[in-house]
Amino acid sequence: MRILGTLFSLSLLVGVHAELGYPGPAPYFNWTRNFSLPLARFAFDHAAAAYSATPEDCLRKHGAVLLRRVALPCDRIWDECWAFVSLAEEWIVVAFRGTTDHLQLTVEVLEDIFLPKTPFAPGGAVVHYFKNAFEVVWAELNGTVADAKKEHPDRGILFTGHSLGGALASLASSSFAFEHAAPGDELQLVTFGQPRLVTFGQPRVGNMDFAAAHDALVPNSWRLVHAKDLVPHVPNCFVSILSRGCASYFNHATYHHGTEIWFPEDMRPQALFKICTGSPVNEDKSCSDSYYFKMNITEHTHYFERHVSHYGRCGCKEKASCVLNKTPKGRSPSTSTSKGRL
Numbered sequence: 001m002r003i004l005g006t007l008f009s010l011s012l013l014v015g016v017h018a019e020l021g022y023p024g025p026a027p028y029f030n031w032t033r034n035f036s037l038p039l040a041r042f043a044f045d046h047a048a049a050a051y052s053a054t055p056e057d058c059l060r061k062h063g064a065v066l067l068r069r070v071a072l073p074c075d076r077i078w079d080e081c082w083a084f085v086s087l088a089e090e091w092i093v094v095a096f097r098g099t100t101d102h103l104q105l106t107v108e109v110l111e112d113i114f115l116p117k118t119p120f121a122p123g124g125a126v127v128h129y130f131k132n133a134f135e136v137v138w139a140e141l142n143g144t145v146a147d148a149k150k151e152h153p154d155r156g157i158l159f160t161g162h163s164l165g166g167a168l169a170s171l172a173s174s175s176f177a178f179e180h181a182a183p184g185d186e187l188q189l190v191t192f193g194q195p196r197l198v199t200f201g202q203p204r205v206g207n208m209d210f211a212a213a214h215d216a217l218v219p220n221s222w223r224l225v226h227a228k229d230l231v232p233h234v235p236n237c238f239v240s241i242l243s244r245g246c247a248s249y250f251n252h253a254t255y256h257h258g259t260e261i262w263f264p265e266d267m268r269p270q271a272l273f274k275i276c277t278g279s280p281v282n283e284d285k286s287c288s289d290s291y292y293f294k295m296n297i298t299e300h301t302h303y304f305e306r307h308v309s310h311y312g313r314c315g316c317k318e319k320a321s322c323v324l325n326k327t328p329k330g331r332s333p334s335t336s337t338s339k340g341r342l
Helices: 002-011 037-049 056-062 102-114 128-151 164-180 186-192 208-217 308-313
Strands: 018-021 065-073 080-087 091-096 156-162 196-200 221-226 259-263 273-276 335-337
Touching (some): 037 056, 037 091, 037 156, 037 308, 080 128, 080 164, 128 164, 156 164, 164 196, 164 221
Parallel strands (some): 196 221
Antiparallel strands (some): 065 335, 080 091
C-alpha cells in the first residue's frame, strides 16, 4: 500500500511508562484495571465481522444474533460505511467496518489535511471525515442500540471497530454516553451502564478537548495497537521538540483518547503486551509512539495473527479456507435488519 505511505508523509507523523507483563491483574490506574484480553478477542471477532456482508457467520461463533446492519454511502465519492448491532449473552455490540480501498483512504487523509476539525457535541472537535461518516451511520443505528438496552438492561454495551471503524466506534461510544447520561455524574453513568470501547489500529480522532471529553464519558476505553502499525499515528499530533512526544497543550492537532494496549511483537495467545499509562497521558512515548518513522502497514491489516478483513469475510473461522469475492461498489443493501432474541 504505497499510497498510504505517501499520504502518511503528507500528514506527517508523531514522535512517543508502561509495565511489561503477561495478561493478568495488575495495579494500574482505575480506567485500565478492567482491561480484559478475552473481551478484546470477543470484540475483535465483531470488528472483523463488520467487513462481511453476512456478519451472522462470525456472530454464531459467540452465540450472538444480528439486530440490525447498515451499509450506507458516507462520503463525497459515495464510499459505503458498514456497521451492525448484535446481541450476545452479556453484551449489546456495535461494530463498524474499516477503510476498504485506496480511494476512500485518500479522501479521509485529504479532508484531514485541508478541512478544519469540526465541533463535536460531547466535547472538542474531530476530524471532518470521521464526523460526517459517523453521523450518516449513527442516524440509522442509534435507536436500535437504545431499544436493545431498554429491552436488555442487564447487558453491557460494547463499541468496536478496526481502522476507520475504530474511529467511528469512538465517536459512537462518546455520543451514546453523552446522550444517555450526564457527564461527570458517576452514579448516573454506572446506573445507566457505562459503554466500553475496544478498537484495533484506530487513528487519532479529534483534538485534546475531544480526548478529555471522551475519557470522561467512556473511561473503559482501550486501543489495541499491533507493534509498528502505522495508522494509530495518523493524523499527526503536535510533537514537542523537548520531549519528542505528543504535546497535549496544542489543541489544534489531533490527540489520542483512551488507554493504549500495545503488543510490541506478535499477537499470539501468550504474547506480551503493555498497558500504556505513562506520559504523555494517552500518548505514552514508551509504547508504539517510540517507533517514530519505523511504521508499516502489514501490522495494521493483521491483528491476533489474522488478516482482519479476510478473517471477517471468511466467517471468523480459525483456519479459514474460503474464496473471497469482492463486493461490487453499490451492490450491498443500503440497510438490512434481522430481528433476533437471546
